Amino acid sequence: MKFIIKLLSLIIIFFTAFNLFAAKDNLAVLDFNSNGVPSFFGKAVSDVITTELKKYNDLTIIERSQIDRILKEKNMSIKSAEDVNNSILIGEMLSADILLLGSISKLGEKYSINAKFIDIKTGSVIVADSETCYVMDDIDKASKVLAVKLLNKLTGKEYNLPNRDYKKNVENSNFEVAFDYRRGMIYKLPIPTVSMPTVFGDPVYTKTFFKNVEYDEFNFGIGYYFNRVFGVIASVNYFNSQDVRSPHPDAYAENEITSERIDIYYVDDKNIKFNFRGSGVKLGGSLNKHIGRATFFLNLSLSYSYFLLDEISIGKFHLRDWVDGYHVYDQLYDISFTENVSVLNAEFNPGIKINFNDIFGIKFSVGYSHLLYGHYMSKLKIKQLTTDSSGIVPEYANIDSKVNIDDFKKDAPVNVFLQVGVFCKL
DSSP states (O other), X not given: OHHHHHHHHHHHHHHHHHHHHHOOOEEEEOOOEEESSOTHHHHHHHHHHHHHHHTTOSSEEOOHHHHHHHHHHTTOOTGGGGSXXXXXXXXXXXXXXXXXXXXXXXXXXXXXXXXXXXXXXXXXXXXXXXXXXXXXXXXXXXXXXXXXXXXXXXXXXXXXXXXXXXXXXXXXXSEEEEEEEEEEEEEEEEEEEEEOOSSTTOXXXXXXXXXXXXXXXXXXXXXXXXXXXXXXXXXXXXXXXXXXXEEOSOSEEEEEEETTEEEEEEOSOSEEEEOOEEEEEEEEEEEEEEETTEEEEEEEEEEEEEEEEEEEEEEEEEEEEEEXXXXXXXXEEEEEEEEEEEEEEEEEEEEEEEESSSSEEEEEEEEEEEEEEOOSSOOEEEEEEXXXXXXXXXXXXXXXXXXXXXXXXXXXXXXXXXXXXXXEEO
């Protein structure tokens, strides 16, 4: 008799333990809501969480095919399941004990995944939690972390969380470096020509005509952004103009001032070729508007540039003098330009950036630059190449002081440009 009682006791204990071990709550996972992201994000997140929960064998996960079948039979859609009451009704139809509902949302610069376990019988929330990441590539990882966090809260266990080494929020990183190429046109750039004296002893004059000059510019810059709207930018640049030709109407001119004195003026080439090159720095502010992976920007900056123009011979002034038929003076002067000019411009530069991913992208812009201070080609140089034994003609002894230069700043040149570049967020 005692043996039978003991045997029955062991059987009862065994089945009780077995039931406790085998009894697992049925869990139905519905598609998460998508807010501010494409609709398929919600289904993707719920699938990742379902797969992660299955690894731990603490819950009986109702297969997705069963959920789809019930929805089809009851003529219900996933969208109708967004209502909590409808969701609980679906859970009851699936004989579920627990329902998992949630959402994924894009909030400013981050992705937020929220989820909660709901008791089907009472309709109350059992546990709830959330997880945040900053880039799209980390949504999968954040979903797995959230699944384990919820399971730990539900079961009281302490499973190790998956790796949470999320990427930095580079979409709105504080620092950005960029390399840009600019193709520009300076309208009405003053170009010098030289006029010869019409009367012996008169000074040499420089005249100006206006020409449209194309140029290439390369910029390397860095920006610091205080937030998604405002930042400051700084850059260095190198530029080089296309060849500029200065026309001279007369390749050769000879003026007989008196029967005994002749002035001859000629130039080396009817079209004298110039080439500008230089470097500079820029400092300004940037206003930005983010729309998806596109960023519309407006840069306002001050640009300081230093122009270099090699000394170029643009003509020669030849003075010959005879007295009583004898050659007395034979002097040759070279006329050349040399240039070192400082220029301060204000730039207006709107454009768009396109992000290939969370780090790299390209940008396109147009711009306008207005001269605030400076002048172009303002230095003329005249040097005496040869003199005879008689010395310098008195009228030209101080020839450097007889050079007059037009004011080039009366009409400030207009600079417009197109710009393309690449950028990298740090």
